[in-house]
Amino acid sequence: MWRRVTSLSPVISTSKPASLDQAASGFKIWRSSFSTETPTLVKDGTTSFKERNPFITFVLGGPGSGKGTQCQKIVETFGFKHLSAGELLRREIDSNSEHWSQMLNTIKEGRIVPSEVTVRLIQQEMESSDSNKFLIDGFPRTEENRIAFEQLIGLEPNVVLFFDCPEEEMVKRVLNRNQGRVDDNIDTVKKRLKVFEILNLPVIDYYSKRGKLRKINAVGTEDEIFEKVRPIFSACGYQFLYAFDSNTDSVKLKSFLKGVKLSAKGLCKLHSDKHFSASRIKLLFSASGFTDATTTKNSSETYTNYLKKACNSTLYPQLCLESLSSYTSTIKTNDLKLCSKALSVTLKAASNTSKLVTNLSKGGNLSKTEAGIVQDCIDEMGDSIDMLKQSLKALGSLNGSDHIQFQISNIKTWMSAALTDETTCTDGIDERKISDEVMRKIRKTIVNIAMLTSNALALLNKLPY
Ligand SMILES: Nc1ncnc2c1ncn2[C@@H]1O[C@H](COP(=O)(O)OP(=O)(O)O)[C@@H](O)[C@H]1O
Ligand SMILES: Nc1ccn([C@@H]2O[C@H](COP(=O)(O)OP(=O)(O)O)[C@@H](O)[C@H]2O)c(=O)n1
Structure with missing residues (x-):
């Protein structure tokens, strides 16, 4: 039986890590080749991107909890730009970029790639996107990820979704995923679950205390889960925009209301959009x-x-x-x-x-x-x-x-x-x-x-x- 709570034994390195940074990557040398100075990543474009005042959603949950699946549905219904941190890293590995082999090993071992790398990839995608609404999936995975994003991008998420799924269900889903991923095997999954618990749960706790977390029970069919997700964005005013744009006369008040009811008031930090033409x-x-x-x-x-x-x-x-x-x-x-x-x-x-x-x-x-x-x-x-x-x-x-x-x-x-x-x-x-x-x-x-x-x-x- 998989336990939801495992002991806080070190899972990423064999001894208790000296810092969260090292714990996350496990690559002291690799890390040191990246500058930790904030200004190196703050490009000219950063200020203007911040001024776009984008709507940012972080999507969290353990491996196989259904983050990617639900993101796809959110994109279809509400038109967000989906950025999967894991996918961006896998693309980076496939393109044989610098440090690709360290990245590959990190992923194989279920550890976390240094934030400098991940935040830079996310930043590039956001800055080059026409969209101003982002779903950032699988990020931040650690407190270090979170802080790096805040410091380098200068923004906080408007909403944080957390797909809460029992470990045994996550394992089952990952092992059935069948996408040829190097980390979808029982050994890596066990490690990733521990990493999730030790490094990601504190991030989830952080956003919960700040009132930004929307916890979703991720057990059920994909559609059932999406019905719990829908109202979170409906309350942000996105629901009808899309529903009616596509002439969906079949949208029934009852289902809309059911959804809205699940959402808490004021759950979206509203954003101004100076790009309003x-x-x-x-x-x-x-x-x-x-x-x-x-x-x-x-x-x-x-x-x-x-x-x-x-x-x-x-x-x-x-x-x-x-x-x-x-x-x-x-x-x-x-x-x-x-x-x-x-x-x-x-x-x-x-x-x-x-x-x-x-x-x-x-x-x-x-x-x-x-x-x-x-x-x-x-x-x-x-x-x-x-x-x-x-x-x-x-x-x-x-x-x-x-x-x-x-x-x-x-x-x-x-x-x-x-x-x-x-x-x-x-x-x-x-x-x-x-x-x-x-x-x-x-x-x-x-x-x-x-x-x-x-x-x-x-x-x-x-x-x-
Ligand atoms: N509600 C669900 N019930 C059963 N299987 C699911 C559900 N949601 C997703 N899956 C399947 O589980 C696997 C993992 O889902 P995925 O969205 O890739 O998770 P994550 O992005 O959190 O790792 C995929 O094969 C997906 O098709
Ligand atoms: N913020 C992130 C996200 C992913 N990753 C790495 O990429 C792997 C796969 O991430 P993913 O988000 O695609 O995995 P799932 O949760 O979707 O199964 C993780 O196990 C980490 O090794 C990371 O280092 N930092």
């Missing part, structure tokens, strides 16, 4: 992404057609139309006004619902359990209203702001959080299978708010940037 900003405030080129008449018919088209991109087109059709003369064909109205309608409905829930709970003859659930719902609705208010205010002050994308990102996250609050309430009712009439009414009104919020979020995600 001027032409796109212009677009945001003028032309409309929903305007049909064939309808040029500046009439109520044009406005109605615009709204219909926009509502068709939401999960609940009928509700969207019903809730916004009396505002067509205000919205006209302006995307920003449309989002603003959708948000204010949602906020108004949420405020009314909150009052209604409070009144219903007072009038009803609720049991202690039911009263507890209702109180939770009232609290959740209060949080949701705060998020919606904050979003509306930010949307109102977008024009003239220097940080439009940053603000829009913020708004999406707040609205996702609002949605999370709303569904936490309805799930609380569902989980206890309460059939009480009052509770049913409460649930129904809150589901309606969740649908309005979802629609407003979908419209926001259609903004042209």
Whole structure:
């Protein structure tokens, strides 16, 4: 039976290493041929890369925990650039670069390659990429890796995913991987597991204490695991951007909400993107992404057609139309006004619902359990209203702001959080299978708010940037 916790015996060198650096590489001589001076790796491009303010996700987990597999799914769904540290090192070995044989031996022994090498490879890939969202897989594997990245790149990750998998499952997967890797054999795997435990777990602990860690139980099918990963990025505002871009009408609120619920509030450190193009900003405030080129008449018919088209991109087109059709003369064909109205309608409905829930709970003859659930719902609705208010205010002050994308990102996250609050309430009712009439009414009104919020979020995600 594989143990999850092994003893802290030295696993990388035969005696307790003098420093983590040496422990990681096990190659004193090799290491000394690399400069440890920070400035040697800080190239001219570093400052400008930092200014791009990229969104960085570190992906951690033991060997075979499924990091690469899930990264692939994240790339497909959310469009990140995937950088696998192990893959970059293997490519470096294949290209017969300097120190390739030391690198190969290090990997065969399951040890960690010096950070200078790995960070340089990652840095090159990031700097030459058009993307500004990175999944860095299998890194940092040690505290030394982590510190080197922070010092040399000058950035910290926004989110750290940790695929938590029992050792026996990891071993099984690695031995079945069948990719011809020199380190996918039982002896190396045992060593890598020990290295993981001794050197990587402290890194995981570090990010956990800093509130950046998202731990995912990596047991289950690949798809089941991805459903746990999805909400982490949905809360960052990426979900609908991709889902709706690919016209995925089949995206169901229930699955989205289920996902969002799993994510904690504020889990993504939001980032501004100074590369937001001027032409796109212009677009945001003028032309409309929903305007049909064939309808040029500046009439109520044009406005109605615009709204219909926009509502068709939401999960609940009928509700969207019903809730916004009396505002067509205000919205006209302006995307920003449309989002603003959708948000204010949602906020108004949420405020009314909150009052209604409070009144219903007072009038009803609720049991202690039911009263507890209702109180939770009232609290959740209060949080949701705060998020919606904050979003509306930010949307109102977008024009003239220097940080439009940053603000829009913020708004999406707040609205996702609002949605999370709303569904936490309805799930609380569902989980206890309460059939009480009052509770049913409460649930129904809150589901309606969740649908309005979802629609407003979908419209926001259609903004042209
Ligand atoms: N959830 C899963 N269940 C079973 N096998 C999986 C699962 N996820 C990945 N695998 C398989 O396990 C092996 C290791 O997965 P991989 O993504 O390469 O892990 P890592 O990048 O963490 O080393 C691969 O052969 C992969 O197809
Ligand atoms: N940050 C890193 C990542 C990988 N590596 C080396 O590359 C090997 C393979 O890493 P990987 O990420 O491809 O392995 P898996 O966890 O995917 O099985 C590791 O066992 C290390 O020897 C490293 O030295 N430093």
